[in-house]
Amino acid sequence: MSNKELAVVTISEATNNLLKEQLKEILQDRVKVKGYQINEIGSNTINSDLVLATNSLQGEIDNYITGVDDIIFARRSLDFSSLEMLIKLPDGKEVLLVNNTEMAAYETKSMLEKVGIDHINLQPFYPEKKLNKEIDLAITPGEKGYVPDTVEDIIDIGSRVLSLTTIIEALIKLDLLDEKADLLVTKHIKQLVKLSNRLYGNTKKVERINQMLEAVINHVHDGVIYINQQEEIEIFNQKAEEIFEMKAKEAVGAKVEEKISNTKLNSILKTEDKHLNDLQDIVEKKIVTSRVPVKLDNEVIGALATFKDVTEVKKLEKNLRRKLKDKGHIAKYEFSNIVGNSTQINQTIKKAKDLAESESTILIQGESGTGKELFAQSIHNYSNREKQPFVAVNCAALPENLLESELFGYEEGAFTGAKKGGRPGVFEQAHTGTIFLDEVGDIPLKIQTNLLRVLQEEEVMRIGGTKVIPINIRVIAATNKNLRKLVKEGKFREDLYYRLSVLPLKVPALRKRKEDIPLLIEFFLQKFNAGDLVFSERVKSRLYNYNWPGNIRELENCIEYISQTCNERVEIGDLPSHFHDEDNILRKSIEDIDCEIEDIKSELEELGDIKEYLFILNELHLAKQEGRNIGRREIAKNAKINNLHLSSHMVRSRLRKLESCRLVNIGQGRQGTKITEKGIEFLERTT
Numbered sequence: 001m002s003n004k005e006l007a008v009v010t011i012s013e014a015t016n017n018l019l020k021e022q023l024k025e026i027l028q029d030r031v032k033v034k035g036y037q038i039n040e041i042g043s044n045t046i047n048s049d050l051v052l053a054t055n056s057l058q059g060e061i062d063n064y065i066t067g068v069d070d071i072i073f074a075r076r077s078l079d080f081s082s083l084e085m086l087i088k089l090p091d092g093k094e095v096l097l098v099n100n101t102e103m104a105a106y107e108t109k110s111m112l113e114k115v116g117i118d119h120i121n122l123q124p125f126y127p128e129k130k131l132n133k134e135i136d137l138a139i140t141p142g143e144k145g146y147v148p149d150t151v152e153d154i155i156d157i158g159s160r161v162l163s164l165t166t167i168i169e170a171l172i173k174l175d176l177l178d179e180k181a182d183l184l185v186t187k188h189i190k191q192l193v194k195l196s197n198r199l200y201g202n203t204k205k206v207e208r209i210n211q212m213l214e215a216v217i218n219h220v221h222d223g224v225i226y227i228n229q230q231e232e233i234e235i236f237n238q239k240a241e242e243i244f245e246m247k248a249k250e251a252v253g254a255k256v257e258e259k260i261s262n263t264k265l266n267s268i269l270k271t272e273d274k275h276l277n278d279l280q281d282i283v284e285k286k287i288v289t290s291r292v293p294v295k296l297d298n299e300v301i302g303a304l305a306t307f308k309d310v311t312e313v314k315k316l317e318k319n320l321r322r323k324l325k326d327k328g329h330i331a332k333y334e335f336s337n338i339v340g341n342s343t344q345i346n347q348t349i350k351k352a353k354d355l356a357e358s359e360s361t362i363l364i365q366g367e368s369g370t371g372k373e374l375f376a377q378s379i380h381n382y383s384n385r386e387k388q389p390f391v392a393v394n395c396a397a398l399p400e401n402l403l404e405s406e407l408f409g410y411e412e413g414a415f416t417g418a419k420k421g422g423r424p425g426v427f428e429q430a431h432t433g434t435i436f437l438d439e440v441g442d443i444p445l446k447i448q449t450n451l452l453r454v455l456q457e458e459e460v461m462r463i464g465g466t467k468v469i470p471i472n473i474r475v476i477a478a479t480n481k482n483l484r485k486l487v488k489e490g491k492f493r494e495d496l497y498y499r500l501s502v503l504p505l506k507v508p509a510l511r512k513r514k515e516d517i518p519l520l521i522e523f524f525l526q527k528f529n530a531g532d533l534v535f536s537e538r539v540k541s542r543l544y545n546y547n548w549p550g551n552i553r554e555l556e557n558c559i560e561y562i563s564q565t566c567n568e569r570v571e572i573g574d575l576p577s578h579f580h581d582e583d584n585i586l587r588k589s590i591e592d593i594d595c596e597i598e599d600i601k602s603e604l605e606e607l608g609d610i611k612e613y614l615f616i617l618n619e620l621h622l623a624k625q626e627g628r629n630i631g632r633r634e635i636a637k638n639a640k641i642n643n644l645h646l647s648s649h650m651v652r653s654r655l656r657k658l659e660s661c662r663l664v665n666i667g668q669g670r671q672g673t674k675i676t677e678k679g680i681e682f683l684e685r686t687t
């Protein structure tokens with residue numbers, strides 16, 4: 001369930017239930033829908049993100065609800081299917097129009113008149129109203145209880161449902177229009193088109209469909225075309241403009257065959273058959289088309305088609321095929337390939353082995369480069385499916401339409417060069433084996449819905465296909481994102497999250513299992529044939545204390561870099577620059593300082609007599625303690641007194657060396673040279 005909430009406020013319980021039902025059907029589990037009857041609100045506060053109240057509560061609702069900024073007053077429309085009966089009533093017939101409030105009665109009257117029911121004489125009637133003449137017929141939108149007993153016949157046109165405009169307004173406010181547009185259009189388009197045709201005849205065309213409907217149609221990701229009985233185009237959405245490279249202005253009103261050859265839409269008017277997911281070449285493009293007749297009273301009044309352009313997918317597909325071929329569908333790694341001996345990694349391996357034995361979906365979570373895929377492959381190879389395929393798909397690497405085809409496949413002929421029998425998606429390829437959905441947190445919402453269905457029903461339908469293919473797979477998903485957070489933000493379906501995270505496995509970050517670093521360094525040195533490289537103590541310490549944001553992958557890259565750039569010995573300066581960035585280094589440990597001091601000591605020893613360096617540092621330290629400056633001449637003089645041969649020139653070169661080790665700071669002119677904190681530490685630890 002999403003964390004968004006919508007409150008529906010009405011007068012009657014019946015209306016409340018009806019509106020809630022309608023909203024739930026559209027919003028499904030994306031938004032929590034709560035119902036309140038106005039009289040029952042009392043002192044209860046409503047904390048929903050959005051309130052949808054019936055129109056008759058305008059002006060009144062403020063007395064009941066405070067602190068809610070967003071209130072939509074529901075406009076409601078009729079259930080179109082019942083209008084036929086009203087059309088058949090004789091002209092001028094007097095009819096009671098019964099509703100639960102005065103406002104609602106007048107609203108319904110005006111709505112009926114707007115849709116063309118203006119040939120009968122509608123008399124609004126509501127509870128307080130007195131009936132001063134006898135009328136034998138009442139029309140009511142679901143409020144039969146208010147019809148006076150004297151009335152003989154009642155036509156119940158059904159409760160008024162939320163108008164499309166209101167639904168769209170709510171979806172916009174809940175930030176869900178993009179996601180729900182496809183669903184809305186399929187639900188409403190047929191009804192509205194039917195109505196506009198039936199009630200307005202053919203003289204008034206697409207302008208009869210309100211602007212909001214057009215907005216919805218234009219939001220749909222597929223091209224949409226609707227033709228009437230005369231084969232004239234009435235609806236031509238923006239996506240259709242793109243696919244057919246033609247403006248709607250040019251298309252609407254024209255015969256479909258004159259504008260677009262080969263849509264086969266006009267034949268649907270005659271055959272009345274449905275054609276779902278056909279693959280066609282239209283305007284030199286590969287298009288997946290679905291066509292359905294639109295019927296009223298069993299009479300075909302038009303035909304509707306949707307078009308999905310798959311040309312682009314085809315191009316991307318080629319590259320992807322190549323990549324996948326390189327990859328093969330086998331899992332190379334086993335648990336024994338996982339390098340490390342820390343308690344953390346050993347526990348993770350143990351848990352993974354336990355999980356491998358079950359058949360349930362596993363969700364592996366961990367930072368990037370921690371070895372999630374390595375674990376997924378090892379789990380597969382440890383499971384009963386080890387001899388079956390292991391198919392990995394990186395959900396973040398592919399654009400939406402390509403990912404869809406990658407997962408679910410295409411039917412025969414979808415792409416030039418595609419194999420006979422179409423191309424199976426990874427679900428089919430992984431049949432009887434394991435599918436590894438890497439970066440699962442990056443799957444677009446639209447595909448999440450399909451994915452959930454495949455996981456629940458254990459069957460797939462290829463794009464352009466009609467048959468369902470049963471599949472038997474074990475799913476391992478991985479992500480470096482916080483899926484729970486994505487669910488809260490509405491970016492990941494909660495139901496899918498629960499479906500995937502049946503068995504969670506957390507792979508620890510490298511910085512949390514430092515003991516493994518030396519083992520991994522050794523392992524990668526062997527891998528890159530650089531086993532005889534010697535690391536200085538400082539390098540070892542730096543690699544140990546580095547925070548490794550890219551985890552093992554970064555360590556692997558680092559060792560590869562070193563193996564190519566260094567010979568024999570690796571010094572601190574040989575590491576890439578970001579290894580020197582303070583932000584990337586964990587707070588230094590005592591061992592780290594010790595190692596560093598050892599390194600400097602051996603470096604200075606190599607340069608000559610270390611005593612000379614220690615003498616200079618000592619002189620600087622004494623001067624610092626006494627709060628005076630000391631120059632290189634004075635140091636040279638004092639050295640002589642102590643039987644040490646150090647010319648002022650020699651002092652200068654040694655100071656430079658000490659500065660490069662950050663043990664001293666050489667100041668300008670009279671400022672003189674100062675020992676640093678690190679210099680003092682070095683002195684204390686070395687003497």
Ligand SMILES: Nc1ncnc2c1ncn2[C@@H]1O[C@H](COP(=O)(O)OP(=O)(O)OP(=O)(O)O)[C@@H](O)[C@H]1O
Pocket residue numbers: 337338339340366367368369370371372373374375438478479480552553556
């Ligand atoms: N414990 C380990 N022992 C040896 N090699 C490892 C280990 N963990 C990871 N690797 C290696 O590190 C690299 C990254 O691992 P992998 O691709 O499995 O990480 P990941 O967590 O799936 O990364 P991402 O989240 O970026 O997809 C691979 O080359 C893998 O072989």
